[in-house]
Each structure stands twice: as structure tokens, then as C-alpha cells.
Amino acid sequence: MNFFKSFHSEISAIVNTLSASGDLPEGLDTSRVTCEPPRDASHGDVATNAAMVLCKPAKMKPRDLADKLAPKIAEIDHVVSVDVAGPGFINVKLANDFWYARLKDVLKAGTNWGDSDMGAGQSVNVEYVSANPTGPMHVGHGRGAVVGDALALLLSKAGYDVTKEYYINDAGAQVDVLARSAYLRYLEAHGQAIEIPEGLYPGDYLVGVGEKLKETYGDKWLNAEESDYLEEIKTFAINAMMDLIRDDLAALGVTHDVFSSEKALVENGGVDAAIKYLEDRGLIYTGVLEPPKGKTPEDWEPRPQLLFKASEFGDDVDRPLKKSDGSGTYFASDIAYHFDKFKRGSDQLIDVMGADHGGYVKRMKAAVKAMSDGKADLDIKLAQMVNLLENGEPVKMSKRAGTFITLREVIDKVGKDVVRFIMLTRKNDAQLEFDFAKVKEQSKDNPVFYVQYAHARCHSVFRKAEEEFEGIDLSVENLMNADLSHLTDESELAVMRFMAEWPRMVEAAAKEHEPHRITYFLYDLASEFHSLWNKGTGDVSLRFLHADNPDLTKARLALLKAVSLVIASGLLVLGVEPVKELR
């Protein structure tokens, strides 16, 4: 559990007590009071800004208020000292017993340590990947996939009821292009010489589709009109592409709970229903849009269109729902899709998409606000570009020259765990450099390795312990009984303090929808641990195993066990498998 939270409620209780006794005014709002680990560890274990936040409504000077709160805070369990510092911070030091208790919490909970009930079972829908079913995934898709998947895992850990969803864009012009491209490959499979015109998909991943089309249909479509074969071949090709994509995702360890089809949504009237819903609320009209400023398209001409009043919900202009040929725009079906997600019971929606969809954010948020009467919240995470490098040099990619690198190739080259971890070493909206040379390197330059190494080091001691102490019981149940008061070195306590912050980290990262924070936490924990480890090189008494002192050894093993569990727990959130040994 997040002990900063319970500290916060202790302080609120103190404030209320002082109010009741007349020492402080009634009705002070403690919601802005924070309890955090101080930036500088020498300040103590918990710092609170209570005196500074409450001084104004309490009509006191911050230091005076702090002096009033401090003696009461000193009475809280495990508090050994309270200092007032700086402009009015109250710094609290906790007894070692407190950290020993947290360590036992870790052992007891295992990799479930850090689980939170913050989400209280609220339903969250995370939509991610949603790559068009027109070809294999590229590395950029992979980033969205990892960000979405890790975010979903994180939210689950924080107590939300998460649905992981993929939206298949199987309607519209792009899948028509796919169908035509597949048809050419079908002709090719029948021995015809083909030339792929500009605008169709040239990728050779369609060759196999052409052959399967031949197997399935024989020569049935060879001399047919497009209007006859298009639908059937389209469905066939889309299915083939989705198999391909699902396969790529599986290789990344990404699985979705729900696949939603845009085509189905159009065909079952969902889009029309959504438009009608907005129409009934007076949010739709037919009008003519201003041409875009600055860069007017060549073929621009004013044309009346069916428009959604997005500007009433924070968007810049109203947005079209129908194309000039009368069919729905992508936006129209996406409105229907988000409406559908909302009606299925999620009032918290998260979309992960590529940064090139940035211009789409405002209108979608406007639509969700309108469709849900403001009840649903949509957060859109934009996954920025990934730049592939080889030893600092950009990897040149060209679709035409066939040097395009797919996500699958990257996974096969470095492994899924490396891809997942590296994709989360940056905020989602910052560009990411992915250097093949770096990520395969087994050194501290490579964060994946650095964290895995810490985990592996723990296990190497367990193996050593089994060799040196015959019949030693390394089970959690046994280690839980260790006398932890042997652990008094500053580095040991530093590691314990750091682990105790994990639940708070999970909650903060989940609240902000920022899975990359987990990566940084793990890196820092690994760093604390490596530091402790190395102290043993200079000071033999700090090593973990001591043949002449089984009690001390047991306590140290308990600490190691906890470290390995917290690292494993964090890696699980990232979808990365903790390794016990590095080759």
C-alpha cells in the first residue's frame, strides 16, 4: 500500500483535531496538502507542505503553523524525528522498523506488491495499435502497441477494469486499394505479368495472398469486372492482413480483448444512429466550410456538407461527417465507434495513436463530450516517431528500394523484451531513438540490460546460497521470519526505502497515464541495488552470504528476495520477462 497516502490521512486527522480544540479554524481543506519523499534524502523520509498550504486560511505564518503541527506528527507511529525547514516544510524521519515492515509487505505480496485499489474497478477502455489492415506493422506502430499494452497492464495493476481494444479500419478507400493490389497478385499467381501502378501497394507481402486467392477461387475472377470481385477479395485480403498483424502483435506479446470492425459499424447502422443521436440534439447542420488558410488545395471549391458542431465543444471549426459522394467520413464512423465504447460501459476512454494524428485530437474529444453529455473522458496519447539507428547512424529506409524495416524484423533481431523496454524509455510524445547496436549491448549503456542484470544478480546469490548452505530454505515463507534488524547499513536502508515507494509510483503513473515512469523507477532501483552490491567489494561484511552468521545471511537474502520481486513486479507491468541469468 501507498504509505504516503496513509500519512496524508494522519495529517488530515491532526488538522481536524486541532480545529476541534480551537487551535486552528474550522473547515480547513487538506486536499492540497502533499506528502512526498523529499528530493534530498538528508531531509528525511517524508516531507509535507501542510503548513505552507494551510497558513493562509489558518491566518498564521507557515513556520508558526508548522511548529504547531510538528509535535502532533511526532506522535505518529514509527516517526523518530520531525523538523521544520526552509519556508515551512515539515520533514519526518521514520524508524528502521517501518522499512522492515514494508520489506515484509513486499515478501508477503510478491509480484502483486504495488497493486492498488485506486481505480476501484472503474471501467477503462484502452484502444491501441489500430493499424490499417493493409500491410505488416512498422516500428512506429510497435511503439503505440507497447505504450498501449503497458498502459493497460498498469491500469489493471492500479485497480481499473481494463478493456484492451483494436479498431479495424476495414471500411473506406484504403482497403479498396488493398483489394486491387491483392487482385494484381492473384493475376500474378496465375502466371500473368503484372505491373503495379502508382497508388497501389507494391509490397511483396501480398504475393502470398495472391497465391491463396488462386487456391481458393481458382480462375473464377480472372476475367471478371471489378464490381464483381472487389468485395469478396477485399474481405479475403483484410482477413489475411489481420492475421499478419495479429501475428506481429503476438510476437511482441501484445494481445487485445476486443477487435472492433469499422465495416460492421457502418453496416449495422451504428454510424447512422450516432449521426441521428447528434442530430436530435441539434448538433448537426448542413453548411459550407471556409477553405483552410494558407495552403488551399488546388481543387478547392465551396460545397455544402453535413457538419458536426465541434466548435461548440472546444474544436476550432465544425467537422464534416459526409464526403461529397454522400458516404460517411472516417470521423463519422469514429464518432460512432467511440459512442459504442461509451455505451458498452466505459466512461474513461484512452486512444493511443501515431503523432501524425495530432490534428484529430480536438475533434474526437469534442465528439466524445457531445455523445456522452460530458460524462465520458477521452485521453489521447500520441506516440511519436521512432528513429532506427545503427551505431548512431540513421538506418536508411525506403519502401521503393525495399529497404523498409518492419516491426517484425526488429523483434526477430533483438527480442520482444528489448523492444518493449526501449519503447518505454521515453515519454510517449517525445521522439525515440532506437539504436540496434546499443540495445544489444550488454553494459550499463543499455537500460534493459542494466535492470535485468540487477534481477539476475539477486538470483545468482540465491544459487550461490544453495551451494554454500546445504538445505537452505529460500522460500518466501521462511525468509519472512528473518530478523531484519541486521539490516542497518545506509545502502540497505536506501534500497528498502526505494522499494517502499513502488505502490506510490504505480498510482502516480496510472493516474497520469504514463507507463514510461515505471521504466525510470526500475532503472533507479537497479542503480540503488548495484550500488549496495558494490559496497560489498570494499567491505566484506556487507556481502550477502556469511557462512558464520546464518541470521545475518537470512536477513540479507530476504532483502534480495524483495528486490527481485519488486523488479519482477515492475517488469511485468512493462510486459517484460525478468531473467534469472544472463547469458
Place this chain on the structure above:
RNA sequence: GUGCCCAUAGCUCAGCUGGAUAGAGCAUCCGCCUUCUAAGCGGACGGUCGAGGGUUCGAAUCCUUCUGGGCACGCCA
């Protein structure tokens, strides 16, 4: 032209949504293996947080105006 995102050490980036003297890694320099993995650790050097103004006890963080970069801008998805 308009909107969104970004700007932090020489380089690559964090900075816990307003807290204390702004932190890591790389690079450079100096140290540490008779060892449970040195695949590591410790230290030094390095900053007008792009610029100006504002909000308050307090700003890298919030507001505003600039400067410089990325993305997007009806009938693509």
C-alpha cells in the same frame, strides 16, 4: 495563415502536475577486481531550465508575448 506538441549540462533525456541547493546516463578526467557476475561501483567537471513579462509564500512546471524546431489542417485513415 490557424491549431497541437516540443525547447532543461557538450550529447541523449528525467524532473513524481507549484516546493527546498534543477537530476541521471553518455562523453572527458581521477579512483576501485585475491570478490556472491568489474556485464558493476565511487568521485570530479559540466546549467541565465530558448527569451521577455505576469500570477504567489515559492515557477523548469501555471498564464501571456516573442524566437526556433516537429506534426496537422474539407471530399485520406
